[in-house]
Amino acid sequence: MNTKLILVEGIPGSGKSTMARKIAEWYQNRNATVNLYIEGQSHPADLGWIACVPVVQYDEILQRYEAMRDEIECNTEVDGDFAFVAYTQVKTDNRGFYNELEAFEIYDGRVPDERFYKLHYDRWRSFGQEAESKDALNIFECAFLQNHVNELLFWRNADEDTVIAHHNRLIDSVNCLSPILIYLSQPDIKETIQRIARERVSVEHGKWIDRCISYCENSPFGKRHGIKGFDGAMKFFAIRKQLEMKILSQLSIPHIIIENEDYDWATVWSDINSHLLSLDNA
Secondary structure, three states: OOOOEEEEEOOOOOOHHHHHHHHHHHHHHOOOOEEEEOOOOOOOOOOOOOEEEEHHHHHHHHHHOHHHHHHHHOOEEEEOOEEEEOHHHOOOOOHHHHHHHHOOEOOOOOOOHHHHHHHHHHHHHHHHHHHHOOOOEEEEEOOOHHHHHHHHHHHOOOOHHHHHHHHHHHHHHOHHHOOEEEEEEOOOHHHHHHHHHHHOEEOOOEEHHHHHHHHHHHOHHHHHOOOOHHHHHHHHHHHHHHHHHHHHHHOOOOEEEEEOOOOOHHHHHHHHHHHHHHHHHO
16 A cells, blocks of 8 residues: 555545545455545544634533533544534534534634634644554545635635645645545536435435535625526536646646546446556556
């Protein structure tokens, strides 16, 4: 195994989570130690769905929610002056807790640009330095392209050159891990989103597509460009994918684009597996 970091990316419904798990299982069956990080989980590098709480305020939060202390602490990483809390993973009926922790997120334009860039660069660099010394493969789902393109382009009004430079800087910080990127590409974005929208419906959270449309409409980009409804969200995803392709073309690491217009997951996995074998034997 020549790489210690595999990044799995693509638009919603492209199979990122499914293929990330398949990759992890494949390496585990070859007796490799694998750390798999799926969207929303506590993460060693990204800060999506993570509350970035100053340590002093974190201690106060633990005191206020004493009955939940163990649950909070097992979903928290303290690093320097901040406690990074994967608060959505904390199981509680107390909505006040979620509302309070959400205010400490750094996504959705909540903190100044400089702090957003610095926190992430420091996290990625620190992760790279620590992971280099360990004999383990790390797999990130959507933590590189999806989360950062959404934030920088749609919430922070960054131009394309700034977005590309940010991604290159993150990759440079973990080059010691010989990272590779697998991009699952769906040529028909509208059909893909419609397909996944039919599947992602829950009693607790309602329809995923409604939340997605609201996210697009309420972003600064969405408001500025009059993004409305389902068709507006499709424009949103098309712009995002176009920029992701530009980022890939300028990355210094190996990247693999897998086309999957037929949703033939067996063929997708076969293609990925062939590439992984080729890279391992290089």
